[in-house]
Amino acid sequence: MKRLLSTAVAMLLSAVLLLALVGSPAIAQEAPTTIRFARAGNVQDPEVDRILLALQAKLNIKLEIVSIPWDQFPNKLNIMVSTGEPLDFVLCDAGSMVESWANDGLIIAWDEMLATGNYPLVNSLVNSQMYKNFKINGQVYYKPLPLVPNQRGMLIRTDWLQNVGLEMPTNLDEFYTVLKAFVENDPDGNGVDDTLGIWDYFSLPYVERCFAINAPNMGPNSSDAVWVEQADGTVTRYEISDQNLASLTFLRKLYQEGLLKKDFITTKVDSDIGYANFSAGKYGVEDTSNPQLAYETLIAMNPDATVALMPALEGVNGVPANSGNNGGSWWGAAITSTCENPEKVMELFEYCLTAEGRELTEFGIEGIHFTSKETVNGATVYTMDREECAKDWDVESNGLMYPLTWGAFNYGENFYIPIEKYDYDFDTAYQNMETWINMDLAGGQFATWAADIAKYSIASPLLNVNSSALQGDTGALKSVYDQYRLKIIMDENVDVEAEFAQMKAEWLSVGGQAVIDAGNEYWAANK
């Protein structure tokens, strides 16, 4: 009897233990899906970073980030993808490399996954007017990370404007008058002829934008292949367009009259020397992608200086100069063929496009990284806890901006694109992007500049089409164009129209004609 009782108790305990095991969360919950991706210059550790830990817990994933130095980034990435390195997705520029990966089967198409309807935010983005041309062979392989159009703006010395008795310029004529006064009317009042008009870099994009939407070289990763719609409904490349002739003529005038930085051809984008020269009070206007940094640099040396972000100039065709839009993207994500669970990667992309996901990956966890948020002048301002932020990232290097705010799962910093609010119409949502900033930036002069610029966004013809037929032999075409462009701007003895006609003929003869034909064929089919 005693033995029977012991056996019964033992069986009962075993059954309880078995039931407990079966019902335990550890067994019920699936193991997290590992998502391994490559990003240049990553400094965050998914095993300790609380934001990444929260993201992983939310989606039941385990992130592994392969960091690649900025230097040699495309080469290394290409080697990794080409050799079948086990990655789930990569972040990279669009273009021929991604196109060849798609053609070689190294990255996968998303169309079937998008057709399930499970990823409406991703779907609205990749099929938007702005980004639809990133498709390869008619299929989606790549999700660009949206930025502000051009991600650039012009800072102007308003104290100089006051000193020379002029108002903020609104069109090209007024802009010319202001630059001339900055050079000739001693705007700094020191009695010495030591001031210049505009600091800009090689491509002089701001002025070009007054003449054509999406003029070349306007922003990071903008394609050299920029197209302009003509009166007869066909398209042509910007280089040989009438708009470019007008632009070059204006730039020539600035250069020949000493209003433009003389050595602009050697200037790099956002050069440190640019900040230094502007801060030293040598120039009245500076082209920059970081107006806050330029401003802080200026007032550190000239505490009495005042500046403003120059509003969009009215272009020759009535379109604001800022309206040029390179697609407003920098980098994008492609899912590699070595990915074992692409749906999970899509789930990650989808979540990061939601307001909740964006807030998490930009400002962190409420109650930890930020304590409150409020609306100030139309912007959502986050009050950050600097001490808590410092536990997860280097705030001395990055400020209060989380390092993976940009260039990881999502898009540019300091704004949110409310796709859901605009019924999944990404293009309209983009033009109505919301400013989301931390309290440090809210005190700056340029808190809403991203949203201010985005209002003018217009997609130009064939924007983001990366077909090699439409690019042509970029080296040969660019070589011809650059050579004549500089001659037209800098050579005082040149006949502008004759030189432009000669450039056009030569450009067409080195492969340009085939490019124009291919462009019009594509335009007719996809307009």
Place this chain on the structure above:
Amino acid sequence: MTIRKRSATDIVVMGAFLLLTLLILLPLWYVLVISLSTAKSYAMDSIHLWPRTISLAQYKLVFGNAEVMRSFGVSVIVTLAGTAFSMLMSIMGGYSLSKKGMPGRRFLLTMVIITMFFSGGLVPYYLLVRNLGLNNTFLALILPMAINSFNLIILKNHFVSFPLSLEESAKLDGYNDVQILVRIVVPLSIPVIATIALFYAVGYWNDYFQATLFISSNKMYPMQVVLRQMIIQQTVVGLRGMNGQTIEQFKMACVVVGMLPMLAVYPFIQRFFSKGIMIGAIKE
């Protein structure tokens, strides 16, 4: 004592060398001047031929920057370990190949020479290192560069020119081949060994490509990778204490700090240099 009068040719040659010296020194001087400039003196001076003010603030920042100092440490470790390993391999390899009785000597030598002219290509190279499990290890920065064929052949030619009688007499004293190499050959080859060691050290110190290819962690980047990122990609914006006024000075200070170790080593090796580089060049 007669002093030869300098001819016009001498003066032209001296002038040409003076110009060449200036061409080499001027960029270094330019870098040094900017690194010592204050924000204001840098902004006001567009030529930077002479420091208007001298400030060590940027050097303080460099030495206070954890990323720069960590990468400096990585470079020192890789350079010291790499140079030691390369010398060990090259001396042993060069000495073996210098022995005419070594089986397969001609074949092995041909294999070594072939690598001087042909490469397997970047993708196979990457695959090899990855499949050996060396990615993200210091070994990936050392093993692929362990033997430089050119250096190996210089050493081999030097060892070939060694008097055979010296080794024979050592053998009579009971030395085996390893003892002969360690106790006789190496001590008598210090000039060439010092020179080759310098070649290797400079190679390891300056290399950034291996790290960009095989290292995926910021904590393991050598200094040249960090420096290149700063200079090429403008990644110093936002570093501790940085703003638009002092970025250029900070970068230049980093460049000076990056150059210092090699500049410091050079004078000590130089006395061997002219002698060492010629040894093994001609076989009599």
